[in-house]
Amino acid sequence: xxxxxxxxxxxRDRLSVFWRSQFLQASWNFERMQNIxxxxxxxxxxxxxxxxxxxxxLALKRHLEFFNTHPYLAAPVLGVTLTLEEQKxxxxxxxxxxxxxxxxxxxxxxxxxxxxxxWGTIRPVLGAFAASLALSESWLGPIIxxxxxxxxxxxxxxxxxELGYVQGGNITQNLAGGLMQKLTQGASVLxxxxxxxxxxxxxxxxxxxxxxxxxxxxxxxxNFGAVAEAANEGILSGDMLRGVVQEIQSGLSIAPxxxxxxxxxxxxxxxxIAPLILTLVCVWLLRKKVSPITIIxxxxxxxxxxYVVGLLG
Amino acid sequence: MDIISIVLVVFVAFLAGMEGxxxxxxxxxxxxxxxxxxxxxxxxxxxxxxGGTLQLIALGWxxxxxxxxxxxxxxxxxxxxxxxxxxxxxxEGIALAIPLAIAGQVLTIFVRTLTVAIAHAADRKATEGxxxxxxxxxxxxxxIQGLRIAIPAAIILAVSPELVTNALNAIPGWLTGGLxxxxxxxxxxxxxxxxxxxxxxxxxxxxxxxxxxxxxxxLNLIAMGIIGVVLALLYLQFAPEFNQGGGGGGNSSGGDPLxxxxxxx
Numbered sequence: 001x002x003x004x005x006x007x008x009x010x011x012r013d014r015l016s017v018f019w020r021s022q023f024l025q026a027s028w029n030f031e032r033m034q035n036i037x038x039x040x041x042x043x044x045x046x047x048x049x050x051x052x053x054x055x056x057x058l059a060l061k062r063h064l065e066f067f068n069t070h071p072y073l074a075a076p077v078l079g080v081t082l083t084l085e086e087q088k089x090x091x092x093x094x095x096x097x098x099x100x101x102x103x104x105x106x107x108x109x110x111x112x113x114x115x116x117x118x119w120g121t122i123r124p125v126l127g128a129f130a131a132s133l134a135l136s137e138s139w140l141g142p143i144i145x146x147x148x149x150x151x152x153x154x155x156x157x158x159x160x161x162e163l164g165y166v167q168g169g170n171i172t173q174n175l176a177g178g179l180m181q182k183l184t185q186g187a188s189v190l191x192x193x194x195x196x197x198x199x200x201x202x203x204x205x206x207x208x209x210x211x212x213x214x215x216x217x218x219x220x221x222x223n224f225g226a227v228a229e230a231a232n233e234g235i236l237s238g239d240m241l242r243g244v245v246q247e248i249q250s251g252l253s254i255a256p257x258x259x260x261x262x263x264x265x266x267x268x269x270x271x272x273i274a275p276l277i278l279t280l281v282c283v284w285l286l287r288k289k290v291s292p293i294t295i296i297x298x299x300x301x302x303x304x305x306x307y308v309v310g311l312l313g
Numbered sequence: 314m315d316i317i318s319i320v321l322v323v324f325v326a327f328l329a330g331m332e333g334x335x336x337x338x339x340x341x342x343x344x345x346x347x348x349x350x351x352x353x354x355x356x357x358x359x360x361x362x363x364g365g366t367l368q369l370i371a372l373g374w375x376x377x378x379x380x381x382x383x384x385x386x387x388x389x390x391x392x393x394x395x396x397x398x399x400x401x402x403x404x405e406g407i408a409l410a411i412p413l414a415i416a417g418q419v420l421t422i423f424v425r426t427l428t429v430a431i432a433h434a435a436d437r438k439a440t441e442g443x444x445x446x447x448x449x450x451x452x453x454x455x456x457i458q459g460l461r462i463a464i465p466a467a468i469i470l471a472v473s474p475e476l477v478t479n480a481l482n483a484i485p486g487w488l489t490g491g492l493x494x495x496x497x498x499x500x501x502x503x504x505x506x507x508x509x510x511x512x513x514x515x516x517x518x519x520x521x522x523x524x525x526x527x528x529x530x531x532l533n534l535i536a537m538g539i540i541g542v543v544l545a546l547l548y549l550q551f552a553p554e555f556n557q558g559g560g561g562g563g564n565s566s567g568g569d570p571l572x573x574x575x576x577x578x
Contacts, residue, residue: 040448064435119377127369131366142345146345186549195504196522203501275501282505286509307493
C-alpha cells in the first residue's frame with residue numbers, strides 16, 4: 001500500500017507544482033526557452049517518484065528539453081505530464097518520446113489559444129477599464145486590475161492543471177475539439193468590439209488648423225454688449241440674463257467670428273475618423289512586418305513635425 | 314528622501330523586473346508599477362495618473378512565442394521615478410517612457426541570451442541528479458531579471474534632482490509639445506498590435522460596430538462590455554462553424570470571407 005502511494009500525487013503535491021508553474025519563465029533563454037522552468041515546476045512530483053540518483057538524473061534530463069508555450073497554458077500540459085509520469089514511475093511502458101510528444105504536441109496549439117485570450121482580450125480590456133478609472137484619479141483602477149487579473153489567472157492555472165491531470169491523455173482531444181475554439185472565438189469577438197470602441201475614444205488627435213473664419217452678422221449673435229452696458233449702469237436684471245441664456249440655447253453664436261478648424265470638419269464627416277485611419281495604417285504596417293518600435297519612432301517624428309507646423313495640437 | 318522610500322522603490326523595481334519575464338502577477342504593468350512607485354515616493358496621485366496613461370500606451374505590448382515586446386517594466390519604473398521623485402511632468406514622463414521601453418527590451422534580450430549559459434550549467438547538474446542545483450540556477454536567473462530593472466532604478470534615484478530638472482528644462486518647447494502630441498497618437502500602435510493578432514475578416518465587423526457605437530458618449534465602458542459579451546455569445550450561438558449539426562447550408566458561403574462581408578452589408 002505504501003509502495004503504491006509513492007507514485008500517486010496528493011493534492012498537496014499538485015498545489016506545489018501549481019505554485020511553481022508561476023515561475024515557468026524565470027530562466028527563459030533563447031536556446032530552449034522555458035525548459036528549466038518546466039523542470040522546476042515538475043520537481044516536487046519527480047522528487048516523490050524517483051529516489052535514486054540515476055532515476056533523478058534521467059527524469060531531470062527528460063524535462064530539460066525544449067519547451068515554450070503561453071505561460072498560463074503550460075498548466076494543462078503540466079497536468080497531463082504529471083499523469084504520464086505517475087504511470088511511468090509505477091512501471092508502465094512510457095518512453096521519453098511519448099512524454100516529449102505530448103508536450104510538443106500540446107504547446108503549439110495551446111499557445112495559439114492563450115495569446116488572443118489573455119494578451120489580446122482580457123489584459124487590454126481590463127487594462128483599458130482600469131486606466132480609465134486611474135485617469136479620473138480613482139484608486140480602484142490599479143486595485144481592480146491587480147485583483148481581477150490574478151484571480152482569473154490563478155483560477156485558470158489551477159483548474160486547467162487539474163483538468164489535465166484528471167483527463168490525462170484525453171485532454172488533447174478535448175482541447176482540439178469545440179470548447180477551446182469557442183472560447184477563442186468568443187473572446188476575439190469581445191476584444192475586437194471593445195477595440196473598436198477604444199480607438200476613437202482614447203487615441204488623442206486634435207487638428208487645430210484653422211480652415212475658415214466667417215464674420216457672424218449682428219442679428220445672429222448674442223448681444224453681450226447690451227448686457228455689459230446694463231451691468232455698468234447698474235440696471236442689469238434677471239430677465240436680461242435669462243434672455244442671454246435662451247439666445248445661446250436657441251443656437252445664436254457667442255463669438256463675433258466663427259472659426260472652423262480642421263477638427264470641426266473631420267468631426268462633421270465622422271467622429272473619430274483620424275484615430276481610425278491612424279490605427280488602420282498601423283495594422284497595415286505591422287502586416288508589412290514593420291516593427292512596432294519603428295512605427296512608434298515614426299509617429300514621434302510625425303507628431304513633432306505636425307505640432308511645429310501647427311497642423312496637430 | 315528617506316532610506317525607507319529608497320528601499321521600497323528599488324524593491325518595486327526588482328518585482329517589476331522579475332514580472333517582466335514571468336508575466337504572471339503583472340507588477341510590471343504601468344498601472345501597477347507606477348502607482349506603487351508613486352506610493353513609495355510619496356506622490357501617489359502623480360503615479361496613478363502616469364500609470365493610467367502609460368497603461369493605455371502599453372496595451373498591446375506582449376511577448377508572443379520567442380518575440381520580445383517593448384519592455385513595460387523599465388518604462389514604467391524609470392518614468393515613474395522621474396515623475397514622482399524628480400518632479401518631471403506626466404507628459405514628459407510619457408515621452409521618456411518610449412526610449413526607456415526600448416532600452417529595457419535590449420536589456421531583457423541580453424539577459425535571455427545570458428541564461429543560455431545557465432541552461433547548460435543546469436544540464437551538467439542534471440547529470441548528477443541534483444534537483445537543488447537546478448532550482449538554484451532557475452531562481453538565480455530570475456534574480457538577474459529583477460536586477461535588470463532594480464539597478465537602473467537605483468541609478469536614476471541617485472542622480473541629483475537638479476541635474477534631472479536642468480536636463481528636462483533644456484528640452485526645447487517645440488520638442489515637448491511635439492512629444493505630447495505624439496504620445497497621444499502612439500496608443501494606436503498598441504491597438505494595432507492587438508488587432509493584428511486577432512483580426513480575421515469576420516471579426517472586423519465587430520470592430521466596425523464598436524467604432525460606430527463609441528460616438529455615443531452615454532454608453533460607458535461597462536455598458537460597452539455588456540454589449541460585447543452579448544455579441545460574443547450570440548456569435549457563438551449562430552455562427553455556422555459552431556452549428557454543423559444545424560444543417561450544411563451555413564457552410565456554403567464560408568469559402569470566401571470577403572464575400573461574407575459583402576453579403577452582410
